[in-house]
Structures are given as structure tokens and as C-alpha cells.
Amino acid sequence: MTPLSPTPRSTLTRKKDRGRTERAELHAVLNEGLVCHLGLVLDGSPVVLPTGYGRDGDTLYLHGSTGSPSMRAAATGLDVCVTVTLLDAVVYARSVNDHSMNYRSAVVHGRARLLSGDEKLRGLHALTDHLAPGSWEHAREVNAKEMAAVTVLALDLAEASVKVRDVGALDQPADVAADAAWAGVLPIRTSFGAPETDAECSVPVPAHVAERRVGPSTKPGR
Missing domain, CATH: 2.30.110.10 (Electron Transport, Fmn-binding Protein; Chain A)
Known part of the structure; x- marks a missing residue:
């Protein structure tokens, strides 16, 4: 590569x-x-x-x-x-300016x-x-x-x-020392839901559709 x-x-x-x-x-x-x-x-x-x-x-x-x-x-x-x-997460910092x-x-x-x-x-x-x-x-x-x-x-x-x-919050040293506000990471998770068959379709949900619910897109961040 x-x-x-x-x-x-x-x-x-x-x-x-x-x-x-x-x-x-x-x-x-x-x-x-x-x-x-x-x-x-x-x-x-x-x-x-x-x-x-x-x-x-x-x-x-x-x-x-x-x-x-x-x-x-x-x-x-x-x-x-x-x-x-x-987009994997919203990063909360001690200072609004350092949110990311x-x-x-x-x-x-x-x-x-x-x-x-x-x-x-x-x-x-x-x-x-x-x-x-x-x-x-x-x-x-x-x-x-x-x-x-x-x-x-x-x-x-x-x-x-x-x-x-x-990475997590990257605050100024003075804000870290003051420890006056919460700082951390709020993960964003995207996943597939259960397949919803069309009302006029009699074909069972195929494996390549059903299996996407447990595929890579269910992991944190995507």
C-alpha cells in the first residue's frame, strides 16, 4: 500500500x-x-x-x-x-472555546x-x-x-x-486546574435498524440485508 x-x-x-x-x-x-x-x-x-x-x-x-x-x-x-x-464524537471541554x-x-x-x-x-x-x-x-x-x-x-x-x-478534551492548563466544568467525550453511534419490508413484497428479508445490522456500521462512531 x-x-x-x-x-x-x-x-x-x-x-x-x-x-x-x-x-x-x-x-x-x-x-x-x-x-x-x-x-x-x-x-x-x-x-x-x-x-x-x-x-x-x-x-x-x-x-x-x-x-x-x-x-x-x-x-x-x-x-x-x-x-x-x-463524525465520531462531540468533545466537551472546560472552556467553550476548546469544545471540539x-x-x-x-x-x-x-x-x-x-x-x-x-x-x-x-x-x-x-x-x-x-x-x-x-x-x-x-x-x-x-x-x-x-x-x-x-x-x-x-x-x-x-x-x-x-x-x-x-482524542479527548484539550483544555488550557488553568481551566484544568480550576476543574469548574465537566469535560469529556460524547460518542456518536450510527447503526442500521430492523429491515422494513415493502407492503407489496412477499420475498423474505435476504441475508445480505439482515446481516448489515451487525456489520461495521454498528460500531461506535459510525
Whole structure:
């Protein structure tokens, strides 16, 4: 696994000690998140939109409607920025100024490439496996009309950064000595609930859906 190679855009300028250099840590953040935010300049104005994504190796796949202005613009070779943030805890400090959050975040810069044919199908497969693993083999295949209505972009992960905060309160020594307010960490836990079958569906809940309740997303912080 090769380390991240910072560029001027992906080099951290603040809290450099929170930066992570291993590409495996970039993959871990992307694997655990479910939604990314795609940022670009559209008609002279900045736009940041929540977007579905998936990863295969060092390629990030983005998914949207062919009618989406942001997807159409990104497909023309504009510079884009994609972010994924996992919030793990709220950090309470003795001073309001020193309150913080524990998090893991990834920022990817680059120019997306519009996919077609087998590459597009591979991207859709990666997107499906990321959001709803097991569904590609279980559900009906994408038909030609559906393929034509969706845009899939590929973004190389060559230019990326990872930042992590995973410690408790960092108070001023005088506030610690005064010990006048509570300090600590309030973890945030995200988990899947029980599957709710559609009213008109008679198919039993498949294992790839039921098993997500005990998967990685039930651990503290995600």
C-alpha cells in the first residue's frame, strides 16, 4: 500500500498533526461513509451537493441523473473536490472555546471522467456494492433505458488528504486546574435498524440485508 503523496491542494495547512499519510486510511474513510459531497464551480458560483459514490481500488465512482447540472459540468473535465466526513464524537471541554469534535475526513481533488459501456457498468456495480452490498446479485439488472438515464463518473484518488481527530478534551492548563466544568467525550453511534419490508413484497428479508445490522456500521462512531 503506497502512502499519500501531498500536492499543493491536498497539503494540510492547519492542525497538520491530524493528517494521515497512509493510503489505507483514505480507503477506510471512503469505505465507511455512505454519502460524499461533490464541490465544483457551476456557472460562476460554488456548488456543493450530496452525491452517491463507491470505490474500487484507487478509483472513486460518482453517480447521478443525466439531468443533473453538477454531474454534467463535472463530466466536462472541471476541477472538482469530493469530501467524506465521519463524525465520531462531540468533545466537551472546560472552556467553550476548546469544545471540539472527533472525526475522520477525506478530501479528494481532481478531474472526473465520464464513463460508458463496460466501465460504466463496473462503476454502477461498485456504487451498488457500497450502498447496498449484495443487491447487484440479488435484484433485477439495470436495463438499457435505466443505463441511459444515469451518469457515472470516475475520479482518481491520486490527489487526496485524510484528517483525523481522536482524542479527548484539550483544555488550557488553568481551566484544568480550576476543574469548574465537566469535560469529556460524547460518542456518536450510527447503526442500521430492523429491515422494513415493502407492503407489496412477499420475498423474505435476504441475508445480505439482515446481516448489515451487525456489520461495521454498528460500531461506535459510525
